[in-house]
Amino acid sequence: MSFRIAGTGSCLPEQVVENEAFCGFVDTSDEWIVSRTGMRRRHFVKEETMRDLVYTAASRALEDAGCKASELDYILCSTIQGDYITPSLACLLQADLGANCPAMDINAACSGFLYALDAAAAQFAAKKAKTILVVGAEQLSKFLDWSDRNTCVLFGDGAGAVVLTEGEGLLSIRLGSYGQMESLNIPGSSSPGPFSDFKRPASYIHMNGQEIFKFAVSAIQREIRTVTAETGITPEEVDYFLLHQANGRIIESARNRMKQPKEKFPTNYEECGNTSSASIPLLLDSLNTANRLKNGDILLMSAFGGGLTTGTCLLKW
Numbered sequence: 315m316s317f318r319i320a321g322t323g324s325c326l327p328e329q330v331v332e333n334e335a336f337c338g339f340v341d342t343s344d345e346w347i348v349s350r351t352g353m354r355r356r357h358f359v360k361e362e363t364m365r366d367l368v369y370t371a372a373s374r375a376l377e378d379a380g381c382k383a384s385e386l387d388y389i390l391c392s393t394i395q396g397d398y399i400t401p402s403l404a405c406l407l408q409a410d411l412g413a414n415c416p417a418m419d420i421n422a423a424c425s426g427f428l429y430a431l432d433a434a435a436a437q438f439a440a441k442k443a444k445t446i447l448v449v450g451a452e453q454l455s456k457f458l459d460w461s462d463r464n465t466c467v468l469f470g471d472g473a474g475a476v477v478l479t480e481g482e483g484l485l486s487i488r489l490g491s492y493g494q495m496e497s498l499n500i501p502g503s504s505s506p507g508p509f510s511d512f513k514r515p516a517s518y519i520h521m522n523g524q525e526i527f528k529f530a531v532s533a534i535q536r537e538i539r540t541v542t543a544e545t546g547i548t549p550e551e552v553d554y555f556l557l558h559q560a561n562g563r564i565i566e567s568a569r570n571r572m573k574q575p576k577e578k579f580p581t582n583y584e585e586c587g588n589t590s591s592a593s594i595p596l597l598l599d600s601l602n603t604a605n606r607l608k609n610g611d612i613l614l615m616s617a618f619g620g621g622l623t624t625g626t627c628l629l630k631w
């Protein structure tokens with residue numbers, strides 16, 4: 315038994331930050347950001363917490379699915395880090411929704427939503443769940459070095475959620491890990507103590523953009539080729555490619571390689587920046603709320619991110 319997506323929801327912070335706003339503290343320009351990334355603005359939390367974002371996104375997904383929180387058998391949140399290291403974001407969401415089920419966070423950076431879908435698929439396959447809530451939520455603004463123009467302009471905050479129920483929607487899912495920290499890392503902080511020599515590093519994103527760019531272009535193409543070959547579904551038969559929204563040029567390169575029309579590649583990087591593991595569920599919710607998805611549509615989701623990690627799945631709407 316696999317799953318189908320029964321409902322979607324999302325929530326973006328109210329504050330919108332335009333490209334020009336960065337010019338006050340780093341040497342950059344709207345022209346550079348748009349031409350190198352396609353991004354125009356992004357949402358950053360001001361007063362909201364991640365807990366607020368996931369509660370709203372999850373409540374909307376439950377409402378769309380016509381499902382009560384009491385019916386949930388599991389809550390999975392993909393996030394690099396919630397508001398607290400513990401309790402997990404998923405546990406706080408479980409309390410806020412009044413759900414009575416296990417809840418945990420999964421960190422696979424930008425690929426996290428696919429990792430969470432895979433963990434959910436295992437619960438369905440083991441017949442341990444009939445209804446699962448999966449949320450992708452990130453507040454990357456808390457890890458930005460505002461003096462580093464290479465990274466601070468690229469990211470945004472937000473949350474997207476799906477309710478999964480038993481069904482035959484999942485056609486294929488593939489994950490990959492290629493552990494290395496040179497091209498992308500966020501150091502963990504540690505408390506100084508009398509018995510350790512730990513220095514407390516700043517938890518900033520460090521990224522070699524060109525390395526990640528090369529990794530992303532080749533990984534997305536390889537993974538898409540593999541899932542389509544495995545399932546016998548051709549790129550022509552895919553209705554929408556929901557790719558991680560890290561850079562418009564990465565998406566364009568995948569699209570050119572597959573020779574598929576632009577309408578099949580919805581985007582949100584222009585308005586949201588790179589929202590890490592929230593980017594794909596945010597895209598999915600905007601397609602759903604715009605009534606652009608029909609029963610039986612084939613969706614291909616593919617992401618890459620810190621770890622390094624990849625995740626790709628084919629599913630039927």
Ligand code: ACO
Pocket residue numbers: 341342343346347350351423424463464465467498522523524526527530560561588590618619620
């Ligand atoms: N404004 C102006 N100039 C800038 C900026 C900026 N915001 N950022 C970098 N530059 C400069 C660089 O300093 C460099 O200047 P130099 O030639 O004088 O040294 C020049 O622009 C070119 O820099 P590149 O790094 O070569 O620019 P590139 O075209 O590769 O674009 C980018 C950089 C946008 C980061 C791109 O490499 C990219 O998108 N990489 C992928 C990032 C990604 O996908 N991350 C996802 C994973 S994140 C996660 O998992 C949390």
